[in-house]
Amino acid sequence: MTVLVGYASAHGSTREIAERIAARLAERGVGAETAPLDAVGDADGYDAYVLGSAVHQMAWLPEATGFVHTHRELLAGRPVWIFSVGMPAALRGPWKPMAAKEEPKVTEEVLADLSPREHAMFSGVVAPEHLPGPGRAVFRAMGLRYGDYRDWEAVDAFADTVARSLHPAPGSP
Numbered sequence: 001m002t003v004l005v006g007y008a009s010a011h012g013s014t015r016e017i018a019e020r021i022a023a024r025l026a027e028r029g030v031g032a033e034t035a036p037l038d039a040v041g042d043a044d045g046y047d048a049y050v051l052g053s054a055v056h057q058m059a060w061l062p063e064a065t066g067f068v069h070t071h072r073e074l075l076a077g078r079p080v081w082i083f084s085v086g087m088p089a090a091l092r093g094p095w096k097p098m099a100a101k102e103e104p105k106v107t108e109e110v111l112a113d114l115s116p117r118e119h120a121m122f123s124g125v126v127a128p129e130h131l132p133g134p135g136r137a138v139f140r141a142m143g144l145r146y147g148d149y150r151d152w153e154a155v156d157a158f159a160d161t162v163a164r165s166l167h168p169a170p171g172s173p
């Protein structure tokens with residue numbers, strides 16, 4: 001059993017979440033490999049898939065949607081989980097409700113090609129040097145703060161769900 005934990009990451013926080021998921025799966029006895037989705041050698045060579053992307057402009061990065069679209073028939077026959085890495089935890093005050101509204105928009109394109117067992121929406125890292133000038137101005141105007149918003153417990157819990165599903169503990173129903 002080998003799981004591909006494939007990711008698309010612009011600045012590294014999604015890659016680190018993918019690496020954490022793979023490490024946690026391995027701890028739970030599920031073999032896992034990480035790879036950027038634009039550099040997966042043999043997409044057919046895995047028993048299950050955990051696919052994730054950084055979110056830009058409320059959508060997955062093109063290399064992630066491209067991978068899902070190209071391999072949609074293959075993925076339809078195997079267990080797939082997906083995760084998105086945006087900044088819901090950075091939203092404060094009147095902007096907080098935007099987080100729940102964003103999730104369906106973020107997954108819209110990918111769900112046209114895929115029926116994953118679960119989607120997890122994580123928060124990543126927001127740094128001024130990652131945002132273009134207008135993006136920094138909007139961020140400031142919204143009163144938001146830069147930072148590393150990753151919730152590693154939530155990431156581990158997601159990985160544990162995947163592991164339990166693929167490798168049920170002896171005696172579990």
Ligand SMILES: Cc1cc2nc3c(=O)[nH]c(=O)nc-3n(C[C@H](O)[C@H](O)[C@H](O)COP(=O)(O)O)c2cc1C
Nearest residue numbers: 009010011012013014054056057058086087124125
């Ligand atoms: C240009 C740009 C656009 C972004 N747009 C969104 C967005 O629409 N929604 C969101 O929740 N996060 C957005 N983010 C935040 C990123 O998704 C977040 O910082 C994530 O951790 C980036 O992952 P990465 O480090 O793997 O690239 C944006 C970040 C950048 C740099």
